[in-house]
Amino acid sequence: MSTATIDVHEAPAGSHVNYLNARYGVKSWLLTTDHKRIALLYLVSITLMFFVGGTFAVLMRLHLIEPQGALVQPETYNKLFTMHGVIMVFFFLVPSIPATLGNFLVPMMIGARDLAFPRLNLLSWYIYVIGAIFTLYAVISGGVDTGWTFYTPYSSSFAHTQVIPTAIGVFITGFSSILTGLNFVVTIHKMRAPGLTWFRLPLFIWAIYATSIIFILGTPVIAITLFLLGLERLLHIGIFDPAIGGDPILFQHLFWFYSHPAVYIMILPGMGVMSELVTCFSRKRIFGYSFVAFSSLSIAIISFLVWGHHMFVTGQSIYAGLIFSVLSFMVAIPSAVKVFNWTATLYKGSISYDAPMLYALGFIGLFTMGGLTGLFLASLATDVHLNGTYFIVAHFHYIMVGGAVMAYLGGIHFWWPKITGRLYPDGWARFAALVIFVGFNLTFFPQFMLGYLGMPRRYAVYPSEFQVLNVMSSAGASILGIGYLIPLIYLTWSMRYGPAAGPNPWGAKGLEWTTPSPPPTENFEEIPVVTEEAYDYANTTVTRG
Amino acid sequence: MTVHTAHPPGFAHQFEDMEQQREAGSLGMWVFLLTEIMFFGGLFASYIIYRALYLPAFEIGSHLLEVKFGALNTAVLILSSLTMALAIHSAQVGKRRAQVGFLIATMILGAAFLAIKFTFEWHHDYVEHLVPGFGFIIRPEWGAAGQHVPMFFCFYFFMTGLHAMHMIIGIGLLTVLTVMAHRGRFTPEYYAPLEVSGLYWHFVDIIWIFLFPLLYLIGGRYIGGGH
Numbered sequence: 115m116s117t118a119t120i121d122v123h124e125a126p127a128g129s130h131v132n133y134l135n136a137r138y139g140v141k142s143w144l145l146t147t148d149h150k151r152i153a154l155l156y157l158v159s160i161t162l163m164f165f166v167g168g169t170f171a172v173l174m175r176l177h178l179i180e181p182q183g184a185l186v187q188p189e190t191y192n193k194l195f196t197m198h199g200v201i202m203v204f205f206f207l208v209p210s211i212p213a214t215l216g217n218f219l220v221p222m223m224i225g226a227r228d229l230a231f232p233r234l235n236l237l238s239w240y241i242y243v244i245g246a247i248f249t250l251y252a253v254i255s256g257g258v259d260t261g262w263t264f265y266t267p268y269s270s271s272f273a274h275t276q277v278i279p280t281a282i283g284v285f286i287t288g289f290s291s292i293l294t295g296l297n298f299v300v301t302i303h304k305m306r307a308p309g310l311t312w313f314r315l316p317l318f319i320w321a322i323y324a325t326s327i328i329f330i331l332g333t334p335v336i337a338i339t340l341f342l343l344g345l346e347r348l349l350h351i352g353i354f355d356p357a358i359g360g361d362p363i364l365f366q367h368l369f370w371f372y373s374h375p376a377v378y379i380m381i382l383p384g385m386g387v388m389s390e391l392v393t394c395f396s397r398k399r400i401f402g403y404s405f406v407a408f409s410s411l412s413i414a415i416i417s418f419l420v421w422g423h424h425m426f427v428t429g430q431s432i433y434a435g436l437i438f439s440v441l442s443f444m445v446a447i448p449s450a451v452k453v454f455n456w457t458a459t460l461y462k463g464s465i466s467y468d469a470p471m472l473y474a475l476g477f478i479g480l481f482t483m484g485g486l487t488g489l490f491l492a493s494l495a496t497d498v499h500l501n502g503t504y505f506i507v508a509h510f511h512y513i514m515v516g517g518a519v520m521a522y523l524g525g526i527h528f529w530w531p532k533i534t535g536r537l538y539p540d541g542w543a544r545f546a547a548l549v550i551f552v553g554f555n556l557t558f559f560p561q562f563m564l565g566y567l568g569m570p571r572r573y574a575v576y577p578s579e580f581q582v583l584n585v586m587s588s589a590g591a592s593i594l595g596i597g598y599l600i601p602l603i604y605l606t607w608s609m610r611y612g613p614a615a616g617p618n619p620w621g622a623k624g625l626e627w628t629t630p631s632p633p634p635t636e637n638f639e640e641i642p643v644v645t646e647e648a649y650d651y652a653n654t655t656v657t658r659g
Numbered sequence: 660m661t662v663h664t665a666h667p668p669g670f671a672h673q674f675e676d677m678e679q680q681r682e683a684g685s686l687g688m689w690v691f692l693l694t695e696i697m698f699f700g701g702l703f704a705s706y707i708i709y710r711a712l713y714l715p716a717f718e719i720g721s722h723l724l725e726v727k728f729g730a731l732n733t734a735v736l737i738l739s740s741l742t743m744a745l746a747i748h749s750a751q752v753g754k755r756r757a758q759v760g761f762l763i764a765t766m767i768l769g770a771a772f773l774a775i776k777f778t779f780e781w782h783h784d785y786v787e788h789l790v791p792g793f794g795f796i797i798r799p800e801w802g803a804a805g806q807h808v809p810m811f812f813c814f815y816f817f818m819t820g821l822h823a824m825h826m827i828i829g830i831g832l833l834t835v836l837t838v839m840a841h842r843g844r845f846t847p848e849y850y851a852p853l854e855v856s857g858l859y860w861h862f863v864d865i866i867w868i869f870l871f872p873l874l875y876l877i878g879g880r881y882i883g884g885g886h
Contacts, residue, residue, distance in 0.1 A: 228673035334698035335700070345817070349792035353814065359716075
């Protein structure tokens with residue numbers, strides 16, 4: 115980063131030795147063990163994957179402008195939605211908040227110099243990159259068309275596309291998640307600053323901790339499942355092949371045992387970000403700290419018991435279906451606790467509408483809609499009607515994009531001054547938040563209606579009476595795409611030309627804001643001693659600066 | 660910046676003191692083993708499900724395995740766990756030569772396990788046409804259950820293969836540790852890498868302790884004359 119830029123604030127970025135200017139050169143980045151630099155490595159790589167996956171989505175929406183399909187052959191369409199799903203789920207959403215914001219913030223929020231295993235942390239990034247290369251190779255060499263769920267026996271015996279490289283990519287990337295989760299769990303257990311008890315931790319840390327538990331317990335199961343799938347496809351032997359008595363449904367059980375908890379891998383860290391944003395921009399302590407903290411853990415635990423709700427119509431016994439339905443309803447309780455507590459935090463708060471807060475408010479609305487429509491799908495009877503339709507697509511995009519991506523962008527905007535030492539143009543940021551909100555709703559709300567009317571997902575063509583809603587959705591997607599490009603431009607711009615940020619531009623509580631922006635390599639001059647609760651906005655005045 | 664005067668050997672900068680570092684390393688390995696349990700767990704669960712579905716076929720398959728080699732390997736592995744524990748003990752009391760000796764003994768026992776597995780068992784199965792995907796022949800005397808016997812052998816090779824892969828990684832770890840021990844890197848104050856790798860080694864042994872009865876023993880082999 116340049117130190118020659120004219121700085122408007124009194125504490126110019128780059129005037130002190132920090133993690134960005136301590137060392138220069140490609141090698142100092144590729145061999146770094148600094149958690150903050152690794153966070154930036156992840157930020158760059160997942161942003162790349164986000165735009166690759168996003169391109170597929172845009173192509174799909176363009177194709178669906180016309181009932182007979184406007185752009186590609188049906189075979190290509192199958193590949194588009196598969197690769198969109200694989201890349202967005204495994205290479206963007208799962209690592210998004212944990213690997214970037216989590217990596218950057220976990221040591222800073224708990225008052226540590228680094229994660230417990232810095233070299234392992236760097237290894238995680240390399241593993242991620244190797245996995246991404248395999249998957250991108252699959253994309254370039256012809257793509258894959260199984261759907262992101264890789265259901266057998268289609269994926270193991272019948273698909274003629276690049277299933278193996280894709281599965282290897284996802285398999286490898288899984289270990290990156292496992293090692294990141296392991297690093298977080300050990301760091302949070304063993305490296306908290308003196309006085310920072312569990313119930314003084316920022317709620318972001320609780321959320322990351324819960325996410326890490328899912329990483330550790332869930333990811334190995336999908337790893338072994340994809341391993342078996344690969345063997346079956348390569349050697350034509352295996353345990354899912356009906357020809358020798360294997361059960362393809364077993365694949366679905368094993369797959370969803372990970373992939374349902376993986377949904378919470380994607381949303382829990384976003385909920386953690388939310389608790390930070392809502393408290394800071396309403397200048398209040400969180401309402402019901404311990405409820406919010408434990409709701410993260412209970413979501414993580416219950417998430418392992420609900421996978422069967424993906425299989426209500428795939429031949430699972432009706433009694434199993436009943437139990438999975440009830441358990442799925444139970445996840446709604448801790449999720450609702452969080453939404454109510456954020457809302458109660460806003461009540462009588464002194465709210466300011468900075469860009470991160472706009473994302474946070476968007477999250478509350480969109481996540482609530484995504485969550486409530488989840489209950490339609492957790493009910494056995496309505497699920498029979500809605501399963502496999504656009505209703506499902508809309509539901510999980512409200513959680514994954516309306517929830518997770520909104521929280522991710524809110525978090526990036528919130529901590530950007532800390533990460534780069536620069537401020538971004540606030541007007542543009544608020545504008546982009548608005549564009550994204552509008553574009554998102556226009557894209558996905560019509561899909562709820564399409565699904566309810568019976569339009570199945572994953573089809574390249576549709577009856578012409580669905581065209582109006584499809585065109586609305588496609589129009590929304592183009593607005594949404596532009597909405598995502600705007601932050602890419604002004605955030606990149608701000609890294610060089612943005613005015614220098616002070617140590618605490620939002621006047622936020624939390625140890626990360628007590629350091630200069632950007633922080634020095636070892637984060638803290640001296641390991642801090644914590645004497646107060648989290649979000650103690652009432653008793654201390656923090657000024658912006 | 661906190662200045663640490665006189666770094667103890669092996670001390671990493673991100674920790675406050677040696678005790679914190681040791682605890683973190685140990686917790687890290689336990690968490691990793693949790694992951695490993697889930698990794699094997701998927702296979703174990705599938706095995707048990709199919710065993711319940713196709714019991715006669717799984718019994719036929721189990722009877723085709725050589726219990727004596729499985730039992731011998733169990734003994735070899737338990738012995739290797741003992742030598743591993745003794746290597747750690749030697750580090751705790753500061754005996755360098757004993758440390759190196761026990762580590763090498765552990766490696767030899769690990770290698771012996773693999774040798775028995777590959778030459779006497781897997782090779783034998785191959786000759787007998789019992790390897791799915793490599794010329795498996797369903798024998799007429801198995802009757803109706805025969806078509807599901809390959810399923811048993813799929814599990815047998817997946818599970819023991821995955822276990823063997825962990826053994827090979829373990830032997831790699833032990834090689835590094837032996838060199839470190841030979842150079843006197845471990846002292847009664849600092850032997851965490853040894854301890855943590857020991858946890859891994861014992862874990863791999865325990866996996867075998869579960870695999871042996873699941874694959875070789877249960878299935879009525881010794882009840883009422885078996886088959």
